[in-house]
Amino acid sequence: MNAMTVNNAVLPGLIAKGFAVAGAEMPEAWDRKARICLTDFLSCAFEAADLPWSRQAREVAVSAGEATILAGSERTSAEDAAFANAVAGHGLVREDMHAGSIAHLGVVIWPVLLALGEKAAVSNEAFLRAAVIGYEVGGRIGREVMTPEVARLFRPTGIVGPYAGAFAGAVALGLDEKTASSAVSLAANCSAGLNEWPHNGADEMYFHPGFAARNAIRAIRLAEAGAWGSPSIIEGPAGTVAAYARKRLENGITLFPGGDAEILAVFNKQVPACNFAQSPCQAAVAALEKAGVASAAITGITVETYDAALNYPGCAHKGPYGTPLQAKMSIAFGVAAALARGEIAEANYAALDDAEIGRLIGLIDFRIDETFNAAFPRKQGTRVSLELEDGRVVSHEMDDIAFADAALIERRFLAAAGDRLGGERAAEILDIIKGKAGSGIAGIARACGLGGAGS
Numbered sequence: 361m362n363a364m365t366v367n368n369a370v371l372p373g374l375i376a377k378g379f380a381v382a383g384a385e386m387p388e389a390w391d392r393k394a395r396i397c398l399t400d401f402l403s404c405a406f407e408a409a410d411l412p413w414s415r416q417a418r419e420v421a422v423s424a425g426e427a428t429i430l431a432g433s434e435r436t437s438a439e440d441a442a443f444a445n446a447v448a449g450h451g452l453v454r455e456d457m458h459a460g461s462i463a464h465l466g467v468v469i470w471p472v473l474l475a476l477g478e479k480a481a482v483s484n485e486a487f488l489r490a491a492v493i494g495y496e497v498g499g500r501i502g503r504e505v506m507t508p509e510v511a512r513l514f515r516p517t518g519i520v521g522p523y524a525g526a527f528a529g530a531v532a533l534g535l536d537e538k539t540a541s542s543a544v545s546l547a548a549n550c551s552a553g554l555n556e557w558p559h560n561g562a563d564e565m566y567f568h569p570g571f572a573a574r575n576a577i578r579a580i581r582l583a584e585a586g587a588w589g590s591p592s593i594i595e596g597p598a599g600t601v602a603a604y605a606r607k608r609l610e611n612g613i614t615l616f617p618g619g620d621a622e623i624l625a626v627f628n629k630q631v632p633a634c635n636f637a638q639s640p641c642q643a644a645v646a647a648l649e650k651a652g653v654a655s656a657a658i659t660g661i662t663v664e665t666y667d668a669a670l671n672y673p674g675c676a677h678k679g680p681y682g683t684p685l686q687a688k689m690s691i692a693f694g695v696a697a698a699l700a701r702g703e704i705a706e707a708n709y710a711a712l713d714d715a716e717i718g719r720l721i722g723l724i725d726f727r728i729d730e731t732f733n734a735a736f737p738r739k740q741g742t743r744v745s746l747e748l749e750d751g752r753v754v755s756h757e758m759d760d761i762a763f764a765d766a767a768l769i770e771r772r773f774l775a776a777a778g779d780r781l782g783g784e785r786a787a788e789i790l791d792i793i794k795g796k797a798g799s800g801i802a803g804i805a806r807a808c809g810l811g812g813a814g815s
Contacts, residue, residue, distance in 0.1 A: 369591035370612055374527075375541045377615045378493045382531045386489050393623050394488045395793050397456050397495075398801075400628045400769045401449050401470040402789075402808060405430045406776035408451025413566040417447040427475040428809040431780045438475040441805070442525075442573035445471040450569050452706070453688045454632035458495070459737035460625060461502020461520055462511050462635075462672070467569040468521035469494040472529045472576050477802030482532050484795070487802040492623050493615075494528025497544075499622030500613050501594065505605045508671050511555070518553020518568040519604060525576030532802070533580070543580040545589025548600055550575035558674025561686035628764040631704045636669035636740070637694040639761045641704045643744040644695045647756035648702065651746055655699045655716060660747030661724045663695060666732040666740070678721050684709040695744065696720035735759070780810065 408414050409431035418429055420440075427441035428434075430448060449455055449467040456466040469491050477487060502520040510519075526547035530540035553568040583589065593599050595609040602608065629638060640663050648655070670676045674689035687693040687709045697708035700716045711717055732741040745755040764772075770790060777786035789807055791797035 369596075370594045370609065371544060371591050372537065372541050374497065374594075374613060374615060375530075375537050375544070378497065378527060378531055379537060379540070381493055381496075381616060382486070382489045386485070386492065387619075387621075390492050390621050390623055391488055393626070394491045394495075395795070396628065396766050396769055397466050397623070397626060398470055398491070399773050399790065399793055400456055400764070401466050402430065402793075403769065403773035403776050404450070404452050404454050404467075405445055405448040406773070406780055406808075407454075408448045409780065411448075411451045413563055414444070414448040414451050417444040417567070417570060427478045428805040430474075430805060430808045431777075431810065433810040435809075438479065439574045439577045441478075442471040442475040442577055443570040445474060445805070446569040446573040447566055450566055452632040453634065453685070454629045456626050456628050457635045458499050458502065458622060458626045459635065459740060460622070461499050461516055462506050462668070462737075463498060463502050463516040463520050464569065465495050465498040465517075465521065465524050465626065468517065468525040468572045468576065469498070469528045471569070471573040472525040473532055473802065474805040475573075475577060476529050476532060476580075478805055480533055480802070482802035484799050484801045486532055486534075490528045490532035492621060493531050494524040495623040495626060496615050496621060497527040498524030499625065500615060501600070504601055504609060504613060507605050508668060510604050511668075511672060513555055514604060515553030515555050515565070515568050518572055519551045519600075521569055521572030522547035522550045522576050522579070523600075525573050526579050529576055529580050530583075535580070535584070539583045541591055542587060542589035543576075543583035545591065545593040546582055546587060547576045547579035548589075548593045550579065551600065551604075555673045558677070558686065558689050561681065561683035563685075565685065627761060628769055630762060630764045630768070632706050633688045633694050633704075633709070634672075634675060634691075635761075636665075636672055636675045637689070637691045639740050639742040639758050640665060640669075640691050640744060641694040641698045642762050643742050643756045643758050644698045644746075645702070645704060646758075647744050647746050647754050648699055650756060651748060651752070651754040653748060655702075655720060657749050658699060658720060658723065658746050659749050661695065661699070661720065662727060662743075662745040662747075663691060663724055664727045664729040664732065664743040664745075665691070666736045667728055668736055669740070670726055670728070676726060678724070679718070681712045684712070687712060691726075692721045692724045693717065695724060699746075777808070781808070 421436040739760040743757040
């Protein structure tokens with residue numbers, strides 16, 4: 361690679377733009393969305409604290425006094441806290457979603473910032489701006505890299521998460537641009553995550569954001585120690601775009617084009633299941649309500665969706681299901697369980713051998729709708745049609761997923777955090793996140809530990 365290529369590399373330009381945005385006033389919509397996403401992440405981490413993968417992540421953490429594991433009494437290194445908190449935040453499969461990159465960015469960004477924020481003096485504004493910039497970088501790079509073929513083989517969160525986490529952490533810490541560029545480049549060398557797990561219902565998925573968050577912090581520390589990373593790591597002949605997408609980066613990458621922000625394209629899930637199963641399950645319940653019958657009256661089911669949904673590993677799987685995770689990834693299981701139970705709930709995904717769910721899965725016919733194809737990833741539409749024993753066909757169409765709103769997210773947080781910490785402290789934490797009480801968002805992880813703010 362010649363010097364001209366290095367000098368015109370993409371990453372330094374992204375760093376400069378990110379730092380410029382970090383120093384400017386942030387639009388209220390970006391600030392509000394970041395606070396909602398943080399609340400949602402914490403809610404998921406509290407609810408998943410006792411799940412096997414969350415316990416396993418805590419058990420391998422080293423003993424140290426640097427950072428807090430959420431909903432626990434452990435104090436550990438920043439890297440291990442970020443790892444454990446990322447795993448817990450991903451444990452329900454209800455984390456926030458950025459469809460354009462097919463990635464869950466929040467479960468990497470927030471653990472990195474929370475772990476670093478316990479030690480560094482980071483203002484509320486700097487903390488939230490760093491998060492917004494992390495979402496922006498992960499989203500923009502992900503749109504370039506995550507083709508359908510790449511997403512079939514590699515976990516998008518594992519590929520773009522290290523970029524997002526390291527960039528956010530570097531901005532929050534106020535690193536100089538050269539050090540920040542090296543940190544992000546080094547983190548990019550930790551991009552990883554294979555999509556074999558849906559075929560087995562195995563646990564690797566839960567740990568992908570943990571690896572990304574832990575490695576992002578380690579990359580930052582290496583860069584602070586003087587390690588130099590390739591400035592052409594994104595577009596170079598063996599960089600991220602060439603390695604994964606097998607193409608050249610033709611037009612570069614622009615952050616916040618026209619004042620647009622990727623965090624505003626992030627949605628928060630209503631239910632704990634794969635992104636691609638959300639709208640089909642919601643449409644199925646709506647169609648059942650229209651029909652006014654029990655699931656036993658259903659004789660046929662058509663689910664119309666888009667290519668990306670059926671091509672993602674595990675989403676078109678019709679069984680058998682060995683683990684709840686396989687069920688959560690399966691559009692067929694989610695739809696059938698929602699119809700059999702009349703609702704979309706966490707308990708649905710434990711009923712792996714339910715006879716009525718199995719019968720309904722056997723009735724499902726998947727079809728691709730070109731209108732939904734054209735709208736993705738901007739929108740994720742679906743149509744579910746139920747054939748009934750009385751000869752009727754009842755359908756419900758959605759042009760996009762029904763998202764969790766701020767009120768639902770806050771209720772879930774207060775319930776989950778209240779169970780662990782007590783209602784009063786949960787309310788105090790929410791007030792801090794919402795800017796209603798003092799400062800200290802960057803150090804809020806300590807208040808989210810069982811020892812509390814004074815531990």
